[in-house]
Amino acid sequence: xxxxxxxxxxxxxxxxxxxxxxxxxxxxxxxxxxxxxxxxxxxxxxxxxxxxxxxxxxxxxxxxxxxxxxxxxxxxxxxxxxxxxxxxxxxxxxxxxxxxxxxxxxxxxxxxxxxxxxxxxxxxxxxxxxxxxxxxxxxxxxxxxxxxxxxxxxxxxxxxxxxxxxxxxxxxxxxxxxxxxxxxxxxxxxxxxxxxxxxxxxxxxxxxxxxxxxxxxxxxxxxxxxxxxxxxxxxxxxxxxxxxxxxxxxxxxxxxxxxxxxxxxx
Amino acid sequence: xxxxxxxxxxxxxxxxxxxxxxxxxxxxxxxxxxxxxxxxxxxxxxxxxxxxxxxxxxxxxxxxxxxxxxxxxxxxxxxxxxxxxxxxxxxxxxxxxxxxxxxxxxxxxxxxxxxxxxxxxxxxxxxxxxxxxxxxxxxxxxxxxxxxxxxxxxxxxxxxxxxxxxxxxxxxxxxxxxxxxxxxxxxxxxxxxxxxxxxxxxxxxxxxxxxxxxxxxxxxxxxxxxxxxxxxxxxxxxxxxxxxxxxxxxxxxxxxxxxxxxxxxxxxxxxxxxxxxxxxxxxxxxxxxxxxxxxxxxxxxxxxxxxxxxxxxxxxxxxxxxxxxxxxxxxxxxxxxxxxxxxxxxxxxxxxxxxxxxxxxxxxxxxxxxxxxxxxxxxxxxxxxxxxxxxxxxxxxxxxxxxxxxxxxxxxxxxxxxxxxxxxxxxxxxxxxxxxxxxxxxxxxxxxxxxxxxxxxxxxxxxxxxxxxxxxxxxxxxxxxxxxxxxxxxxxxxxxxxxxxxxxxxxxxxxxxxxxxxxxxxxxxxxxxxxxxxxxxxxxxxxxxxxxxxxxxxxxxxxxxxxxxxxxxxxxxxxxxxxxxxxxxxxxxxxxxxxxxxxxxxxxxxxxxxxxxxxxxxxxxxxxx
Numbered sequence: 001x002x003x004x005x006x007x008x009x010x011x012x013x014x015x016x017x018x019x020x021x022x023x024x025x026x027x028x029x030x031x032x033x034x035x036x037x038x039x040x041x042x043x044x045x046x047x048x049x050x051x052x053x054x055x056x057x058x059x060x061x062x063x064x065x066x067x068x069x070x071x072x073x074x075x076x077x078x079x080x081x082x083x084x085x086x087x088x089x090x091x092x093x094x095x096x097x098x099x100x101x102x103x104x105x106x107x108x109x110x111x112x113x114x115x116x117x118x119x120x121x122x123x124x125x126x127x128x129x130x131x132x133x134x135x136x137x138x139x140x141x142x143x144x145x146x147x148x149x150x151x152x153x154x155x156x157x158x159x160x161x162x163x164x165x166x167x168x169x170x171x172x173x174x175x176x177x178x179x180x181x182x183x184x185x186x187x188x189x190x191x192x193x194x195x196x197x198x199x200x201x202x203x204x205x206x207x208x209x210x211x212x213x214x215x216x217x218x219x220x221x222x223x224x225x226x227x228x229x230x231x232x233x234x235x236x237x238x239x240x241x242x243x244x245x246x247x248x249x250x251x252x253x254x255x256x257x258x259x260x261x262x263x264x265x266x
Numbered sequence: 267x268x269x270x271x272x273x274x275x276x277x278x279x280x281x282x283x284x285x286x287x288x289x290x291x292x293x294x295x296x297x298x299x300x301x302x303x304x305x306x307x308x309x310x311x312x313x314x315x316x317x318x319x320x321x322x323x324x325x326x327x328x329x330x331x332x333x334x335x336x337x338x339x340x341x342x343x344x345x346x347x348x349x350x351x352x353x354x355x356x357x358x359x360x361x362x363x364x365x366x367x368x369x370x371x372x373x374x375x376x377x378x379x380x381x382x383x384x385x386x387x388x389x390x391x392x393x394x395x396x397x398x399x400x401x402x403x404x405x406x407x408x409x410x411x412x413x414x415x416x417x418x419x420x421x422x423x424x425x426x427x428x429x430x431x432x433x434x435x436x437x438x439x440x441x442x443x444x445x446x447x448x449x450x451x452x453x454x455x456x457x458x459x460x461x462x463x464x465x466x467x468x469x470x471x472x473x474x475x476x477x478x479x480x481x482x483x484x485x486x487x488x489x490x491x492x493x494x495x496x497x498x499x500x501x502x503x504x505x506x507x508x509x510x511x512x513x514x515x516x517x518x519x520x521x522x523x524x525x526x527x528x529x530x531x532x533x534x535x536x537x538x539x540x541x542x543x544x545x546x547x548x549x550x551x552x553x554x555x556x557x558x559x560x561x562x563x564x565x566x567x568x569x570x571x572x573x574x575x576x577x578x579x580x581x582x583x584x585x586x587x588x589x590x591x592x593x594x595x596x597x598x599x600x601x602x603x604x605x606x607x608x609x610x611x612x613x614x615x616x617x618x619x620x621x622x623x624x625x626x627x628x629x630x631x632x633x634x635x636x637x638x639x640x641x642x643x644x645x646x647x648x649x650x651x652x653x654x655x656x657x658x659x660x661x662x663x664x665x666x667x668x669x670x671x672x673x674x675x676x677x678x679x680x681x682x683x684x685x686x687x688x689x690x691x692x693x694x695x696x697x698x699x700x701x702x703x704x705x706x707x708x709x710x711x712x713x714x715x716x717x718x719x720x721x722x723x724x725x726x727x728x729x730x731x732x733x734x735x736x737x738x739x740x741x742x743x744x745x746x747x748x749x750x751x752x753x754x755x756x757x758x759x760x761x762x763x764x765x766x767x768x769x770x771x772x773x774x775x776x777x778x779x780x781x782x783x784x785x786x787x788x789x790x791x792x793x794x795x796x797x798x799x800x801x802x803x804x805x806x807x808x809x810x811x812x813x814x815x816x817x818x819x820x821x822x823x824x825x826x827x828x829x830x831x832x833x834x835x836x837x838x839x840x841x842x843x844x845x846x847x848x849x850x851x852x853x854x855x856x857x858x859x860x861x862x863x864x865x866x867x868x869x870x871x872x873x874x875x876x877x878x879x880x881x882x883x884x885x886x887x888x889x890x891x
Contacts, residue, residue, distance in 0.1 A: 131719070134719065135719045224693040224694075225693060225767075225768070225771070227693075228692065228693055228694075228695060228764060229764070229768060231695075231697055231700070232675070232695070232697070232760070232761055232764055233761055237761075237764065237765065237768060241768055241772060244772055245772070245775060248775060248776055248779045249779070251779075252779045252782060252783055255783050255786060255787075256786055259786055259787070259790040259792065260790075262790075263790065
């Protein structure tokens with residue numbers, strides 16, 4: 001069996017597991033989808049929250065049946081590697097995440113017309129948070145561009161959250177590191193690392209307090225860079241940057257998940 | 267004792283304000299009904315000013331720092347108002363004795379001096395200033411073209427912003443004008459007479475030219491030929507204000523404020539000394555500046571022997587496109603309100619000041635605050651428009667005016683175009699397609715009408731405004747948009763260059779992720795140790811160090827008042843060169859690995875691309891200089 005076919009079979013198996021059983025994931029998902037969708041239709045900015053909520057809770061929602069019935073161990077008897085399992089679930093989660101987020105974007109677009117039609121321009125002007133944000137850019141961004149950017153930012157943030165929740169779903173309590181702590185030498189090393197980290201945070205905090213490191217200026221330069229990226233090429237450069245940073249974080253967490261899940265005792 | 271003295275001076279100031287009773291009143295010779303160029307009456311403007319002072323909507327009770335406003339028409343003073351507190355802690359109100367800094371308005375003293383010398387036939391405005399200056403005065407010129415006094419007046423000497431210290435904190439460290447100018451000489455990045463980029467350095471050079479031509483110390487010259495004839499006894503010119511003891515003492519007492527969120531931050535007296543003093547060191551009372559402004563607005567000005575010189579001074583020397591609409595007139599910046607105005611504004615660490623003159627009606631406005639910038643203080647932000655109105659969309663346009671289309675990205679001419687902070691240039695670009703709706707009014711002039719969304723309470727309203735731009739093309743085909751004081755230059759490959767800068771920062775972020783990933787792989791025993799792999803890591807680390815070095819240099823630059831100390835420049839430059847070498851070595855190792863191993867090709871190619879981006883960005887943005 002080739003790689004892609006094997007992955008597809010695992011996805012199919014997960015999809016069956018997801019939609020079966022009482023109070024299955026599909027019902028919960030649809031419930032959440034329609035509540036958030038309705039809210040977005042009334043207050044367009046709510047659509048930005050949807051990707052973040054989905055990113056945080058998607059993994060546990062999708063694989064809740066497996067957790068509920070402790071069927072994770074069945075995977076051990078299947079002729080698939082753990083790496084394949086991680087890969088297929090990352091793939092499935094991100095495809096579903098993208099598919100679930102996309103409608104919110106269109107609902108946000110539609111809600112502008114719906115609110116104007118139902119409550120008039122004046123009311124819309126009062127609740128139009130995205131429009132107020134474009135005012136702050138001094139006209140460098142139009143309202144649709146600001147909406148695109150904010151949605152992509154929320155989408156990218158949600159994607160990073162999703163990778164985190166997938167990693168914690170797969171690895172849970174890190175058994176290998178728990179074993180490590182039983183070893184006195186490793187335990188001391190871990191404490192040493194913690195001390196160094198704490199000392200570094202303390203030193204940096206001190207430098208910020210006395211003003212040697214000025215976070216305002218550091219943020220200032222990135223704010224200026226982001227503003228330029230947002231204003232250039234209709235905001236697509238900033239979109240690319242946000243997606244690239246999110247992709248880096250997701251790939252890093254995917255690699256970590258593969259490594260840690262491989263060593264986990266089921 | 268100190269507190270008693272402060273209270274005593276507070277009482278004195280209060281007395282001065284109460285005794286004059288003219289502070290908020292219209293003086294004799296003009297009535298409250300006098301109509302200003304904006305079509306508002308003096309009484310209406312005064313009402314707005316009073317409203318600004320009483321506006322406590324942010325809950326602080328003192329929304330604005332010390333502000334002094336003077337409005338005149340001819341010899342009649344229409345408004346002389348002193349608002350808010352010059353010292354909030356000690357409750358000292360702003361008064362006639364409050365001293366403010368002129369900032370760049372100081373440069374107008376240079377231009378007036380130059381016109382006086384021109385009137386006397388001692389100075390030729392079209393002659394290369396190097397003929398007046400000592401031999402070898404300029405050390406960093408890139409072009410052999412002459413730099414005339416007119417170029418200096420038009421800010422077309424071609425210099426970029428200096429990264430050397432323009433101010434010093436210690437009054438004992440002030441070098442002579444010539445040495446100070448040579449210390450901070452910036453790079454010449456534009457051919458003279460082509461691009462307008464406001465240059466304080468250029469104005470200070472003009473001051474030194476006045477010194478060389480007149481054979482008198484510049485400060486002494488200004489006192490003898492401008493301040494004394496006008497009776498300006500409360501104004502100092504020198505870097506440390508030592509030419510007027512009263513001003514020097516008074517200035518030390520003044521404070522500067524920054525408004526943050528809900529309260530004022532007391533920034534102290536922000537007393538810095540500018541060794542190249544002709545461009546920005548004058549300080550004095552508002553009434554003295556008003557006296558000077560009145561003399562400038564008077565066609566029979568006592569500053570010149572003949573009214574022809576006055577007329578010549580306010581004749582345009584730089585224009586919008588091929589039109590006769592001036593953008594600069596012998597150093598005075600022209601603005602199009604509902605009437606055409608001439609003047610200058612200025613900012614220092616301590617203050618903001620405006621001097622705006624409508625020569626046709628003889629109306630003038632001077633405004634001084636102890637807050638930096640013209641947007642933080644409502645008096646500074648709103649008063650010019652209250653008095654002079656704003657450019658009406660149909661002033662220059664007619665029904666037949668054609669809609670034009672501007673496109674491309676433009677960078678501000680005033681900035682840093684060479685050296686390790688070149689990248690900052692890219693952080694202020696403007697998309698010409700977004701400036702507004704341009705109308706071609708002929709002769710290469712565009713009137714750009716804008717409807718900027720603004721927040722009024724919680725609602726979005728469209729604020730209409732108009733602005734003129736002159737379109738020109740340089741000899742190399744580069745398009746520029748002319749504005750008073752600062753042109754905008756088209757940058758054809760802006761998106762690609764901004765993309766490179768972005769990739770550079772992204773590469774640093776990717777480097778961090780890759781090092782973390784390698785650390786994870788090592789921890790789980792999945793990393794094959796090899797020389798090649800180590801060199802890859804060195805490349806990633808070099809990318810991160812390069813970005814951190816650049817950011818650190820920028821932070822030092824910002825914190826030191828837009829100055830990058832030489833030691834920091836050297837260290838940062840050397841570190842960047844080291845990073846380039848390491849990245850190059852890493853890239854070579856990756857290429858060799860592709861040839862030798864013939865596997866993991868994608869990984870090695872990605873590594874080469876990573877290093878290529880870092881090397882390309884460091885070299886292109888001159889981070890090593």
